[in-house]
Amino acid sequence: MVGPLLSSKYRLPVRRAGAIPRQRLTDRLDAAIRGPLTVVSAPAGFGKTTLISNWLGPAARKGTRVAWLSLDQRDNDPALFWTYLVTAMRAAVPELGDAALPLFASPAASTGAALAALLNEIETLPHDLVLALDDYHVIESSEVHAGMTFVLEHQPPQLHLILITRVDPALPLAQLRARGQLVELRANQLRFTSEEAANYLNDSMDLRLSDDDVAALEGRTEGWIAALQLAALSLRGRTDVSAFIAGFAGDDQYIVDYLAEEVLSRQPADVRDFLLDTSILERLTGPLCDAVTGRRAGKAMLVALERANLFLVPLDDQRRWYRYHHLFADVLQAHLLDERPYAISQLHRRASDWFEANDDTLSAISHALAGGDTGRAADLMELAMPRMRRERREADLARWMRALPDDLVRTRPVLAVAFVGALAQGAKFDTIAERLDQVEALVRSADGTWPEHPPAHVVVADQAHYRSLPAHVAMYRAALALASGDLDGTIAYARQALSLAPPEDPLARAAAGALAGLASWSTGDLAGAYAAYTESVVGLTSAGFRADVLGCTITLGDIQRTQGQLGAAMRTYRQALEASAHGAEPLRGTADMQVGLAGVLLERDDLAGARECLAISQQLGEANGLPQNAYRWRVVSARLRAAEGHLDGALALLDEAERVYDGDFSPDVAPVAATRARLWIHRGELGLAHQWAQQRQLSPDDSPCYLREYEHLTLARLLIAEYRRNGRDVDAALGLLHRLLDAAADGGRVASLIEALLLQAIALSIAGSAPAALASLHRAVTLAEPEGYVRLFTDEGSTLAALLKALRRQQSAPGYVNRLIAATTTIAIPIGSAQPLVEPLSERELEVLRLLGGDLGGPEIARHLSVSLNTVRTHTKSIYAKLGTTSRRAAVHRARELDLIPGSG
Amino acid sequence: MRDHTGSNERYEIRITGHLASRWAAAFEGMTLAPHADGTTVLSGLIIDQSALHALLRRLGDLGLPILSVRTVEEDDRT
Structure with a gap:
């Protein structure tokens, strides 16, 4: 921290002697505190702070914890505001904020995540918590207002907020008012009634005024408490009370000025100088006052001023720090500015020096600026x-x-x-x-x-x-x-x-x-x-x-x-996890490492392992993820869902990934939209994929560049699928792949190279060049085997399965190829390969179609799928219609032609 | 054309109560004119809206009720 946290800011203000009881207001507060928000809004000097702090006194609020925070200008810094707010809550409920506080302090954490953590903690409290924020009007930061709005929108029932402010806060008050969730105390309720004025002047201040004098004072001040206090001070020890009151009641002068002038003129010169000199300080303590005034005994002076009720507010029980009442400080500053303008810069300079020597750089800077230095x-x-x-x-x-x-x-x-x-x-x-x-x-x-x-x-x-x-x-x-x-x-x-x-x-x-x-x-x-x-x-x-x-x-x-x-990447993630495991809390970014691991495991077809890492990442939560994690988690989860055969779920996750995308300044080398286009191609929805390619202005004639490589490989898939559907020329795809291959090989991008080789093998195979196709596939397998790639192959469907079988016959040690074939035939089919159909088959229909290709009869298929025979018949009818056939045999035959189910060989 | 962005215009702000002339220093550059009806008019050039808001806020902090705020042409100064 640049400057320490001031404990006086989050301590409930010291109970003021002589405050009169205000039953009519405390009754309202007693009722209000059952609701979420109370706003106390009135100009300075209406007794807002005194009312709320006296009412919150421990005796008054049995069973409820009370947190208090006095705000100042600097709390417009969101990091500082929230740190103080949580610290204030911890002063009331020590076990609170263990999770949230480090998040607020962490430069990289989002405020939303930290607030959510805080509110979750409050929700588990067995008791109520009142949080009063004093001087909320100093807050101008829209970020802080946004955070407070978030709190109001997600407020746990245990939390009750009291905002004390001179101007209405920039929060959605109208909504809360309409919902009956807002209690307001405003100037009109806060000002002293005649009865309270009499009570204050005659009982608390012991002035023994006549009813007429009280009425005159109350009328002239309009119940403004600060003015009445000044009036009471001016009247003390006066013999001509009624004449003074009559004179003042008949005068138009600004009331505070008039009365403060009276009070000041009756102080000894040293007290008056002290008041003016120290009026430049936001907070006062003995040694600081000594430094500013150049005299000694500042501490004794502060004690004497407080005793004389000279608008000095103690900020702690030990009477170490004080502040002037805002209104009084303004009057003092006006006097200082008028009487000794030349002294002001020096006073600030002394204050600045003192704060620098006492390690409060921010205050030192504020005073240097205020003094023009x-x-x-x-x-x-x-x-x-x-x-x-x-x-x-x-x-x-x-x-x-x-x-x-x-x-x-x-x-x-x-x-x-x-x-x-x-x-x-x-x-x-x-x-x-x-x-x-x-x-x-x-x-x-x-x-x-x-x-x-x-x-x-x-x-x-x-x-x-x-x-x-x-x-x-x-x-x-x-x-x-x-x-x-x-x-x-x-x-x-x-x-x-x-x-x-x-x-x-x-x-x-x-x-x-x-x-x-x-x-x-x-x-x-x-x-x-x-x-x-x-x-x-x-x-x-x-x-x-x-x-x-x-x-x-x-x-x-x-x-x-x-x-x-893949192996090196896995080690990188694991080492990072180990290195970050030393702290008590998981480090932000651990969730990202788990997503990285999941991606590698998925590539190696370890679906269970990938699922587990994704679950761990999710449990770690948003707060432990860096900005990219929200979208990355969804993309890898989508790929996992697709691998499991749930294409709809995968597409929904990709849509979400796109919504929460945050590249965090990294280049977007694998755009979510391209991943989605791959799934569309997979499902045979070539029209959608074609639209995507057009929107992205992709062309097979493009020259390769790394930032578009993933998109170009996607385009190559699309061209191959279109060729399969309508027999269009495959040369464009082959030409593009050729250039992609060269670029990937030159740049050492082996993963891209393997993928391009696989696509080349498929395209060549469809074009009838079997030996060339096998050569490409052989190159791909050779590159992929040491790192254990599986998914790249299985995602390519049954054409590749047939090619792999052909390759197996050429190989002397086909262990890896066998593994790929096994993975391809067991997993690729339910996902559905490119379907050259006007209306693609649903996942369920593909499943039924696969069973139709076997020996099971209708009732057995129904039992196998745990559905009724009627449902199977409905699916079968729909399949026949989509394939343009009328019998089981014809449908199976057509499906094999179209590569929708494995061939019979 | 008159500039309506409110920058560097002459403003008149009328408040309830008489404000002693010593406050002129506290409201940099504004002149204070007490009127017989018990109000005071603060007038002067205000560089922009943000400065105007700061001034109004300062009056509010002092508990001085604001009766009116208006801009005036140089030639119809009161």
Whole structure:
């Protein structure tokens, strides 16, 4: 954390002495708390905080746990807001948030997943939990509002929210109001009634005012509690009470000003100075006040002010931290600004120094900015930058960037490049090139070299990061090139960054490695990509970024699988799982490793193993998956469903995969739509597949490129299936496959090569070139055997089965081929191979058709399928109709011709 | 053509109550004019909508009831 969590923020405010009981309001609260949300909305000084905190006092709320959080401006940073919120809940219910808190702190976790985890935990509580958020009006972040809306939409019955605010929050209040789920306390209910005013002035403050005086005060203040409090303070020790009240009631002056003036004018000079000097502070504590005022005994002064009821609110039981009542602080600041404007920057400077010395960098920066000392603010920011970036404090960073003048940033290369990093992280690329140009123009010597030490005309607060500057500039140029689709530029800059990165900056190595890897991968240079990603993993590992290591591992596994190294990919996933198993919690990315394993197992036809890995991944949950996992899990599950013969289920999963697709900056080398087209081809729905190919503007004349390889192989399948259906020319498919083969062989993409060879074998076989077909198949089998590929073969249907049988006759040790044949004949058929039918057969009909090809009679088939004989007859009729036949024999014959069921040989 | 994006326009904001002139420093650049009807008019150039909202919010934080907000042409200043 940049600055510690303040426990005073999540402690229930100290009970205020002299607060009058407000039965009419607490009765409403007692009823309200059974519902999900209470909003207390009124301007400052209406006693909102006092009312709620006194009512929440432990005695009042037996059996209910109470969590409190006082918000301030900084909580607009979502990470900080949620961390505080969970911490506040844990102060009330210590066992809560064990699962959620690390998720909120993790830079890579999504807020939705973390909130879901938190709400699930609350749902298991045996008691109710009230959470009060004070000063909610400071929240302007739409992300925080969105998170709060999510909480309201999924609120467990145990949780009751109270929002205390000066303006109505940007939450769907109207809906809740319409559903009767919202209780509101507003200014009109909160203001003192005449009875309460009398009670306060005469009982609590012991002023012994006449009824007329009370009525005059109540009328003039309109029950505004802060004004009544100021009035009571002004009246204390006064002899001319009625005259004072009459004078004030007949005056139009802003009431708080009028009364505060009265109160201030009656303070000794040292107290008045203290009040004005310290009015610039959001929070006050003795030593801080001493530093700001330049005097001693700040602590004693605070105690005395609280005792004198001078609008000082204690923030903890030990009376260490206080704040002024907001309204009073505003009046004090107005006086300070009017009387001693020249002193203000120095007061802020002293506060900034004190916070810096006390390790609260954010407060130190706020005061430096408030005092107009942007140079100091920039120094502090530069030094805090690495931590800020690590903790993804993007809201604070954006505010900082707005707060500093451009001219100032331009003289500070380290800060300027750190800002570029924050912009790149948020994908805001438009000003990056210009900023990098400025840094280079500022720092680089005339001969283009980077001076070893900062030149005299630049300002550097963080010397260590100055050494990384050249590497960072190159790295962000690479990121910029990648964002604009310039892959060669990306690789060149990333390599430059790798060579420039100093050894003490492993993160720069990691980022440059990942950029080079990504670009190399996109161009199909798998060996280069693998080397670059490995570099990245080394950097990330030594920097301790374990979840990001898993992110790179997904890519390493993908690359190995494309290279046809199933065994190596399996080891990569397993090693990553072992290395990440040390922590108490599973690391984010473990779910992705399981999906990777499932993919390899599926390739080797270990369906049970794949199923198990997918189940483990699902149990680990969304929270343990990186962004790509949601769609990847569905794609592998779809392939498993298809392998099991459930094409409808597989297609539904692919549709879902498309909806949740998040490539997380990785190139989309196997688009979901292409996988779906493969299933359509499988089912004989060639029209749909044809439409897909047209939409993707795929043509057999395309020259091969790695990013489209998967789509081109899909197109080749489509061309072969179309040839089978209508006898169209197969040369186009063969030509395309030939080029794909060469490209895959050149790029070392063995998996693509095997697939292209299989398709070539099938196409050649259909075209009547049996010896050439067998030669291709032989090459494919030779490549596939060492890695144990099975699925690639079984997915190709019965033409390939026949070819494999032919190949077996040529082979001396046909163990692997036998395995492939067994797998092909037992599994491929129920899936249904390409059906050249106008109306394809359903899966059930194919099953019946297969049985019709055997020796079983109708009743036996019915028993076999556990259906009635009538159902079998219905299926049979439909099959005859679709095949255009009228008898069982003719249907079976036609089906064998069409490759729908295995031949009789 | 008049700019209706609300940027750099002269605004008049009328509030209930008289505000002492010392508050002028707190509302940077605005002039404060007390009126006999017990209201005060704050007027001045406001650079954009975001600055206007900040000013209104600040008045709200002080508990000053806002009666009206309007833009004025340079020549019909009150």
